[in-house]
Amino acid sequence: LLASGQYIGGAAVQRFEEQFAQFLGGGPLEAVGCNSGTDALVLALQALGIQAGDEVLTSAFSFFASAAAISRVGARPVFVDVDPCTFNLDPQLLERSISPR
Structure with missing residues (x-):
């Protein structure tokens, strides 16, 4: 190969x-x-029908490719902080970050 x-x-x-x-x-x-993780994220967002005007919640504690993939499909990344014990998205902050978009 x-x-x-x-x-x-x-x-x-x-x-x-x-x-x-x-x-x-x-x-x-x-x-x-896919040739990169970024392209894999873009394909996943496209498969979900994410498009311009949508908001996608993502971790503020992540590689920039997460936000770049969201932007690439025309959506807006909304950063949510992580739980300091698990480093996963904080469920309470996540809930407050959800909008109709």
């Missing part, structure tokens, strides 16, 4: 996608290999 230089797209990636989909119990088009 490394010698071919085709680690984005190509036959090896197609085989991986097919085998991973089978492993997950799905059909051949139910797994998509």
